[in-house]
Amino acid sequence: MSHATPHRLLYFFVAFVLLMFFGLIYAWSLFVDPLEAEFGWDRSATSVVFTLSIITFCAGMLVAGALEERTSPRTVMLITAACLGLGLIASAFTESLPFIYATYGVLVGAGVGLGTDVVMSVTLKWFPDKQGLASGAMLMGFGGGTMLLSPVVTTMLGTLGWRLTFGALGVIFVVLVGAGAFIMKLPTPEYVRPLLEKARQNATVAAVDMTGGQMVRTPTFWVFMVYLMLVTCGGLALISQAVPAAMELLMGAGAAASGAASAGAGASGAAAAGAGVSAALPETEALMLATAAMGSVSAMNGLGRLINGFIWDKFGYRVCLTWIAVAFAAGMLCCAFAMMGGNFLLLVAGFMLLGLMYGGNMCSMSAMVGTFFGPKYYGINYAIATCQMIPAAIVGPQILALSQMGSGSYLGAFWVFFAVAIAALIVSLFIKPPKNNRAA
Numbered sequence: 001m002s003h004a005t006p007h008r009l010l011y012f013f014v015a016f017v018l019l020m021f022f023g024l025i026y027a028w029s030l031f032v033d034p035l036e037a038e039f040g041w042d043r044s045a046t047s048v049v050f051t052l053s054i055i056t057f058c059a060g061m062l063v064a065g066a067l068e069e070r071t072s073p074r075t076v077m078l079i080t081a082a083c084l085g086l087g088l089i090a091s092a093f094t095e096s097l098p099f100i101y102a103t104y105g106v107l108v109g110a111g112v113g114l115g116t117d118v119v120m121s122v123t124l125k126w127f128p129d130k131q132g133l134a135s136g137a138m139l140m141g142f143g144g145g146t147m148l149l150s151p152v153v154t155t156m157l158g159t160l161g162w163r164l165t166f167g168a169l170g171v172i173f174v175v176l177v178g179a180g181a182f183i184m185k186l187p188t189p190e191y192v193r194p195l196l197e198k199a200r201q202n203a204t205v206a207a208v209d210m211t212g213g214q215m216v217r218t219p220t221f222w223v224f225m226v227y228l229m230l231v232t233c234g235g236l237a238l239i240s241q242a243v244p245a246a247m248e249l250l251m252g253a254g255a256a257a258s259g260a261a262s263a264g265a266g267a268s269g270a271a272a273a274g275a276g277v278s279a280a281l282p283e284t285e286a287l288m289l290a291t292a293a294m295g296s297v298s299a300m301n302g303l304g305r306l307i308n309g310f311i312w313d314k315f316g317y318r319v320c321l322t323w324i325a326v327a328f329a330a331g332m333l334c335c336a337f338a339m340m341g342g343n344f345l346l347l348v349a350g351f352m353l354l355g356l357m358y359g360g361n362m363c364s365m366s367a368m369v370g371t372f373f374g375p376k377y378y379g380i381n382y383a384i385a386t387c388q389m390i391p392a393a394i395v396g397p398q399i400l401a402l403s404q405m406g407s408g409s410y411l412g413a414f415w416v417f418f419a420v421a422i423a424a425l426i427v428s429l430f431i432k433p434p435k436n437n438r439a440a
Contacts, residue, residue, distance in 0.1 A: 008126045011184060012134070015123040016141040018115065018180050021173065023145025025053055025112045028104070029243040029294060030153055033287075034162040035100070043244065045097055047401040050240040052105030053112075054393030058386050060113020065212075065380030068118060076118040077181035081174050083111030088170030092163040104166075113386075115177060116142065119184065120366065121379035126187050128196040128375050135366035136309020139359070140302040147298030154291050196375070209374030210434075212384050218434045220372060221385075227321065227431060228365055228388040230424035231328055234417040235358030236389070237396030238335075242297055242351065245400070245410045246290035249339060249347055251283070293348050297355040304359025312367045317431070320364050325425035327357035332421055336414040372433055 028050045036046055060083075067076050087107025094100045120138060127134035156165040215221050238245070312320050334350030337343070369382045396417075403413035 008187075011123050011126055012138070014180055014183050015119045015138050018119050018177065019138055019142040020145035020148065021176055022112045022116050022119075023142040023298075024149055024153070024169070025057065025109065027146045027150050027153055028053065029240060030150060030157065030291070031162055032244060034157060035094070038162075039097075041097060042405065043241075044398070044401045044405055047240055047397045048097075049100055049105045050236075051393045051397055052101055053109030054236060055390050056106050056109030057113035057116075058383070058390050060110035060115075061117040061383035061386045062113075062380075063110075064114045064117035065121070065383035068121060068379045073118050073122045073184050073186065074181045076114055077177055077184065080111050080115035080118070081177035081181065083107050083114060084177060085170045085174035087111055088166050088173060092166040092170075094163075111173075113383075117379060117383050117386075119180070120382060122184050122186055124366075124370060124375060124378055125192065128192055129198055130313065132309040132312035132363070132367040132371070134309070135370065136305045136307070136312070136363040139305035139309075139363050139366060142302075142305075142362075145298070145302075147295045147302065150291060150295055150298065209376035210381070211377050212380045215373045215377075215381050216384065220432060220434045223427065223431050224368055224372075225385070225388045227424055227427045228361065228385070229392050230420050230427065231324060231357065231361045232389055232392035233396040234328055234332065234420055235354060235361060235396075236393050237400045237413070237417065238351070238354050239297060239301075239358070240397040241400045241410070242294040243287075243290045245335075246293040246344075246347060246351075247286055248410060249342060249344060250286040250289055289344065293344075293351055296348050297351045297358075300352045300355030301359040304356035305363040307356070308360035308363040309367065312364065312371070317364070317368065317371075317433075318428075320360065320367075321428040321431060322425070324357045324360045324364065325421055325428055327353045327360070328424060329418055329421035331357060332414050332418040336411060336418065339409060339411040339414065
């Protein structure tokens with residue numbers, strides 16, 4: 001990498017590790033079954049925790065963007081450590097829904113938002129010449145964190161229980177984020193200037209740096225926000241309910257397979273099993289497979305961010321937005337047909353496509369901010385753009401939860417999101433760089 005220095009790569013490595021742990025916010029579905037089993041809460045009530053965490057995640061990013069201009073990255077990261085530590089440790093003492101809403105939903109969500117914004121903002125200032133690739137590579141850590149750390153959390157839940165798992169995670173976050181606060185720092189203007197000049201000569205960064213106020217007054221921003229909301233809606237819905245959705249198929253298909261066998265359909269049942277239809281499984285084995293399926297979402301989520309960062313820098317935004325919408329639609333089709341046929345392998349394929357598109361979508365949001373509106377005000381501009389996740393987090397998970405509660409299946413929601421994907425593809429055709437920033 002041109003102009004690479006040990007400092008630049010060091011900050012990237014630290015950012016990657018921190019974002020990987022911040023990505024555990026997407027592992028909420030691991031805690032859903034233990035909490036519902038202990039307290040008798042229904043799926044709609046527990047899905048509110050995830051929705052709240054995404055809303056406060058966005059609010060935390062906005063606060064971080066404002067604080068970075070008034071204080072320092074170190075101060076914001078120390079506040080992050082306090083929010084995450086307090087939120088997770090307090091979650092261990094949960095006895096009611098309002099309590100877990102406040103601790104995990106509000107404190108943990110806000111802490112992840114604060115930390116993500118400051119880490120992304122500081123690190124991308126070291127890479128003004130590689131906005132797409134640097135965004136994608138860092139966000140790969142955020143998206144891949146669930147895949148890498150979910151098995152650890154699942155093991156902790158099995159051995160320690162959910163209360164001690166929350167407490168242990170709180171201590172880990174305080175130590176990691178606290179250490180990061182004393183490592184991360186901004187580059188000097190002398191370091192950034194030649195890299196930024198080169199990027200503008202190559203037309204990979206906006207010709208003019210726009211403030212948040214200027215950005216939100218452009219049609220480009222609002223059309224892009226609609227696109228992001230449509231795609232994020234499906235991604236967040238799946239992530240929030242990945243394990244329960246996979247469990248529905250595994251346990252439901254298992255019962256169906258048992259019924260077919262008892263009716264004398266042995267030959268056809270064997271053929272179906274060979275095609276990927278689940279046989280009857282003990283609940284513990286089904287849970288392991290469901291967790292692995294969620295891991296596939298995380299793996300592709302991380303990979304999608306890296307792939308999209310490369311595509312953005314190499315082929316431009318138009319190609320990025322098209323493949324994301326197409327992957328969204330294909331993923332929903334796979335999930336719908338998997339539920340209809342009880343095919344677990346097809347469900348995993350749908351999960352992988354959706355992970356790819358969601359990761360690519362998150363990378364596009366970051367790259368859009370830097371390349372369409374300039375890197376100078378990235379922190380607050382990225383936080384503003386991230387607010388699209390609020391309506392997406394409210395609508396997406398609730399569609400899935402209400403579908404499951406109303407019909408006992410997630411199938412109907414998958415067809416709804418297929419239509420949403422087609423709408424996103426249409427909206428993408430109307431996205432163009434701002435007229436006064438055509439260098440983007």
